[in-house]
Amino acid sequence: MVSKIESVPNLKNENFSIICNNCIGGFIYQYYNIEYKTPTIGLFFLAQDYVKFLSNIEFYLSKQLEFIDPKESIHFEQFKRYVDSINFPIAKLDDIEIFFLHYKDQEEVIEKWNRRMSRVNWKDLIIILAENETCNYEVIKQFDALPFNNKVCFTKDHYPEIQSACCIEEMKDPTRLWDVEIIMKHFDITSFINNRIIKLE
Incomplete structure (x- = not known):
């Protein structure tokens, strides 16, 4: 559980769905003590898969999860030296993969994924990319070009030419985890959520 400051700012409307490539959404x-309205909780995407997923999000989220052995992953060469320590489910949605890092088995994944999918508010999406070791400048540019009204990319370096980018310099420290209070030092999440654009139809 992420730590909270003594007084958490109020949100005007809590009926939003955060789509994120890692645990920040959760x-x-x-942090605001509100119900998850997204299936992208406790998991991660490799950066290029995540941008592809976002480029056709309703298509991908209409697909059934297909669980695979780590050795069947299209990304196996990137993590094969760690394969013996992978004790969490990996699943495909069509041609992209999701790593369910904080789930004990496939049954838990399916139960929580389906329950949270039923709560997604398609008219009120907040899209977040957190730079990770699989991310690069081209992926960040691709994310910035995606046609979402409410998106932010948290990066480890400054990219003033990237409209959606916000640099969180503390994340250059590889021992740090993404944390809401750290992000709040650089980016007003409450204001971002409260001033988001909501689809009316």
């Missing part, structure tokens, strides 16, 4: 829901 941390934000926890």
